[in-house]
Amino acid sequence: MKKVILILAGFSAAVSSAREIPNYVKGALSGGIGQRVLENCAAPSASKELWVNNVRTIIFSGGDMWWDRNGNGNAFYYVPAVQQKANGVSSNFGGSIWIGGLDAGGQLKVAAMTYRQNGIDFWPGPLDTINASSDAATCLKYDQIYTVTRNEVDEYVRSKGQTVSSNIANWPGNGDVSKKTRQKIGTVR
Numbered sequence: 001m002k003k004v005i006l007i008l009a010g011f012s013a014a015v016s017s018a019r020e021i022p023n024y025v026k027g028a029l030s031g032g033i034g035q036r037v038l039e040n041c042a043a044p045s046a047s048k049e050l051w052v053n054n055v056r057t058i059i060f061s062g063g064d065m066w067w068d069r070n071g072n073g074n075a076f077y078y079v080p081a082v083q084q085k086a087n088g089v090s091s092n093f094g095g096s097i098w099i100g101g102l103d104a105g106g107q108l109k110v111a112a113m114t115y116r117q118n119g120i121d122f123w124p125g126p127l128d129t130i131n132a133s134s135d136a137a138t139c140l141k142y143d144q145i146y147t148v149t150r151n152e153v154d155e156y157v158r159s160k161g162q163t164v165s166s167n168i169a170n171w172p173g174n175g176d177v178s179k180k181t182r183q184k185i186g187t188v189r
Contacts, residue, residue: 040135040136040139041123041134041135041136041138041139041140042136042139042140042143043062043116043120044060044061044062044063044120044122044123044124044139044143045060045061045062045143046060046061046124046143046144046145047059047060047061047069047145048145048147051081054079054080054081055077055078055079055081056076056077056078056079056081057076057077057078058076059145061124061142061143061144061145062113062116062120062122062123062124063096063097063113063121063122064094064095064096064097064113064115064116065094065095065096066090066092066093066094066095067093067094067115069116074090075090075092075093075094076090077090077091077092077093078090078091079091094115096112096113096114096115097111097112097113097122098110098111098112098113099111099112100112123139124139124142124143124144125138125139125141125142125143125172126138126142126172126176142172146167146170146171146172147167148165148167148168148171149167152165152167152168153168156168
């Protein structure tokens with residue numbers, strides 16, 4: 001019985017495929033609130049190639065990852081990194097962030113990047129706390145991939161906030177002085 005279940009599970013995984021989610025579920029650029037709030041922002045374009053734990057892949061600031069959007073549109077997730085890249089064999093085609101939930105009226109709201117086929121649901125940068133809006137300058141400023149290493153965080157904690165690397169000092173989660181959201185760096189609890 002276990003063999004039958006494993007064979008069926010393997011077959012199901014082999015023949016499954018991804019598809020675009022219907023517009024009535026998507027809430028962003030297919031005419032929903034995202035179109036109105038972020039209409040002046042350019043599509044997120046920053047990317048970073050990662051080589052971690054013998055994996056070579058790419059991520060984008062728009063919430064999608066593992067595909068070569070900037071090149072030929074092929075899969076870009078290689079394990080082991082060097083050997084599979086040379087052979088052109090990728091373990092995954094693509095992935096993305098999907099977030100969903102019910103609003104106060106029980107309506108399903110979903111933000112899902114689906115290969116940028118039908119608009120964009122994720123934008124870089126903070127939103128205004130009053131009306132959830134943003135502007136082109138803010139989107140452009142935050143359209144990058146930020147990096148902080150474990151060693152930087154460990155040193156920051158070890159020094160009780162006295163040693164602050166430039167990556168930690170410039171981390172966007174620290175807030176923005178001009179928008180009165182910047183927190184004091186250097187306080188370790």
